[in-house]
Amino acid sequence: MKRRDVLKAGLAAPIGLAVAGRPATAAAAEAWEVVKARGNVPPALVEFDRAMKKYMYEREISAGQLAIAREGRLVFTRAYTWSTARKPVPAVTPTSLFRVASLSKHITATAVLRLAQDGELDLGAPVTEYLDLRPMPGRQADPRLANVTLWRLLQHSGGWDRDISDDPATIERKIAETLGKGLPNDHADVMTYMTGLPLDFTPGSRFAYSNYGYNLLGRVIEAVTRQSYQGYVAARLLAPLRITRMRSGRTLKAETPGEVPYESSLTAKTVLDDSGTEVPFPYGGFNMANKDASGGWVASAMDLVRFERIFDLPAATGLLDPRSISRAHARPEWGTFSSGSWYGAGWYVRELSGGYNTWHHGGMAGTSTFLGRRYDGVTYAALFNRRDEEGGASDFGAIEPLLYGISAGIGTWPSVDYGSLYF
Template structure:
């Protein structure tokens, strides 16, 4: 990779990557792959966790720093495997699991229309009455962000249209969107919709009688011993004590107030609390592989029928490549079972989580995403898949007690 300039001088830097946690020798290929990936993209904070058959086998935190040639290294505090990252759309399988838990408990039906559940008017488009809970989970609701823009990312437009001050809230986003026609007939095609998942969060609150965050923590996370995860906030001054900093070269006009101030995109350039059910969670990689085990078999969170429904094929069938979108997961048959995966991306965050054959799962999280001039970030998927395929003997020591 190219040398990196240090400060305002002319000295050149060599990358130094500090790792914490445990890497069994049999899984060294994962560690090598992530180190190469980090160095190529100059990612300053990253995590990796690998699990197999209910056991966490690798847990790693990484810090990338710069070191002057021939000089002492600039050592930065190490990053622990339990540090918190914004995980963006890896929040969606949490939301889908919460919906299925409500269904499982007899409090909600997947065929219930969003208009009835949230008291929304279908005056602007009668087709809104055809948008069900299941269609929201499978991105079949009728909103196309390539046509009408992603409602979670147009705060200034919504504020101006409704003549309400910033920051806007969920109610403002819903009022703005409900007053406009859908982009396609519900159920006719799949178009990824953050707005649809935001609505699922409001349904969870309405049906459960508690906040979205509290419901997830109490009904999904606590039963499997996960206590760190929480919803993120917009500003750096509001960050959790173990939360990483986020990096982006882009700026945006603040959406947290009407000052018009131009701010770093990850810090006030978008409204993190509004992202909650579609992309608002903070987690570590070990948290996410641990929660992913909820989908392996019936347990204290979901029963077998609920898990099957999360991964079920939608009414529109499968894509040309044989995959489909279930509830918060991309899904594809591997012949003997299902591979499921998802990524997450927002300014200052990129994350990837996969559950593949033979009970293997892995999660990687980074504090920056692909931007103009950076190498491709989506290559993390085949990179980790290749590392998994190269393992000849899987270790058996379970690291779970170290982190939970």
């Protein structure tokens, strides 16, 4: 099964604790303990702690975090470090920061839904009503841009397919060469380049995951609010939740204080200037500033589950009303995946008799993340400082069924709330 098909299948029924890797022998269990943990875990949830250590050991991951909330209460927050003499890693804490990659999309979608709730934009309006999208001289814009609505951008049906025309985040050098400009690119450069390309399909007719579509939504937020994208999100969504650590990510290692080290075997020519210098992929192979609304946030796992209080405790937070939350779960016009799930607004969604399961994965060089919300009020976020670059049995997507299965086996959830320890 292709990875994107796995993502679409998503939070399915509990499937137990099977994990690819070494057999569960006593010797292996002792080996897993080289992964050291810090933070808070009640006795009833120790299985999550054990599973994270096994998961990281089997995949040679050096830094990770897991946070779990139940009905808005932070019931588990742990940080994991596997440091050796050969590869020393600073101790990870529950407040250490990770690039969260595409988990950023539901943050952007929440901001758009809030602006629609406040009457500041119309989800049914075309993106061209808010942005002046013009191609470079000598090229023509696709007339179907007039049919690319904000709804379609939220649900990945705007008309761009990265398997056909490439993701602009992966061709930054090509964009600069085409426009005849030096590196780095900015959002305006990317929009100029992409507006000069034909759409890959009729807007609204099907699903194609699009980072570019979410970056356009970030620019819409800026156009409507006359604030920076990060500024609006921080003021209107993060501050009311008392989330202070989350921020837009930066590219260079020297610019990432408080963040874990991002590990990757890949290198690339820097996209931050025209020098052609070969750099570690996480630190210059892409420009974090251009990923902001699609994959640019930096956060801890507990920051993310605290953000989910918007959905877990909507009446208490007062940030999204019932109509807006229903919009986050709305079925798109293109239908559903073969699994019966669909992409709503920033979330993959599956409807169950007891409610909705919603989830998202994130990944870039040096980062692998997962965020899930079960229908029964359990929310969890798992963050790691390395992405699977080989695939196969070690696919990092295995964290999803692992966490789901353990959650399904918890008979009585603890009544603790560690949230006040980490403001």
